[in-house]
Amino acid sequence: MTKPWPTRLLLAYPPGWRARYGDELDLLVNDLCEDGRRPVPMAIDLISGAAAAWCGIRRGFAMSERSRNALITVLWSWVAFAATAAWFGHDLAIYPSRSAAPVIGRAHPAVPDAYHVLLAAGVVGLAATAIAAVAFAVEAARAARTQRRYRTFALMAVPLVVAGVWLGGTQLLGSGSDTTARMTFAVFWLLLGLAGIAGATQIVAKIVRMTDFSAATWRIGSAAATAVTAAMLVGTGATITWGLAFRAGQGHNPGDSWLIVTAILAVTTGRAAIALIGSRRATSPEPAVA
């Protein structure tokens, strides 16, 4: 039995699209022809569908679910990286004590260099995150208002409220004597802060998942994810360099904390980089990927 002639128009579709839906569409055209559908309107519809499929691929990177997941993975990795790097950077500035730090810094220039590189990477990452956050927040708020999803506004307020409450508590902690109770509360407050960061990140990820953002906003997100991942790579490199320089100068490793920090930074950086590369490879077989 010969196939109806409109099935030949499937060749007009992009190769990737055809590989996924070609067989099914071929079968449907056959079925509809047997059902008595006229071939000419069907052929026009297929040509129009092929044009739309090519246009869809041009928007592919911006719109695909894989890109959305990659962006969320980069966000989680960045949050874990930033929390670890902030702790390590703080230690680096006072290691092994506030009085000894400048002495070590003069003897081993890699120490202050690593601190400054880590600080610069943090600033770049935070700036990129802030720019993307504003673009995503504006569009999420617009979509929530249009679709009357008022729950989104409540979700958007949570990270700000958590940050405000935590910073307020930190201010209170700063004005007291170093008692055991105060130190215990400080540790509790630190853990609460980490839980708050994780909760706020989860909420941001939820908003990103439930909102339809424009291609322009996705591009901003993609550029920010690239900048953040690059900053993470530089920061991880600086931390490794610092440890190696310290070992060369002192004759021993800077301690278990350095190994743990380096491992966390390397894993989070690797995870972000793999997610970012994976999202681009997913659309790379097709031409003209945005």
Added chain:
Amino acid sequence: MEFTEPVVLVLTSLAEGPKHGYALAKDIEGFAGVKLGPGTLYGALSRLEDRGWIEALPADDRRRPYRITAKGAESLGAHLAAAQRVATTGLRRLELRPAR
């Protein structure tokens, strides 16, 4: 995602249960009187699958059924509720329009 007519028709059809391409085309023709072309139908299916609003099930003799996801059902519900508000308002205003 923009709620084009094919997107709404496909989601509404899948709200009843999983269907493959031909079953979708026949069902939509039955309840909406719209003869969706194969290119339009699969264009909508690919966009919906990409967005995570529908998912493909294992193929049965080259025919691959699709089913609506929880996310797709939620989005369709929100869209239809908004459309119903517009339809109710429009119909009420038409009834109140003075005869000429």
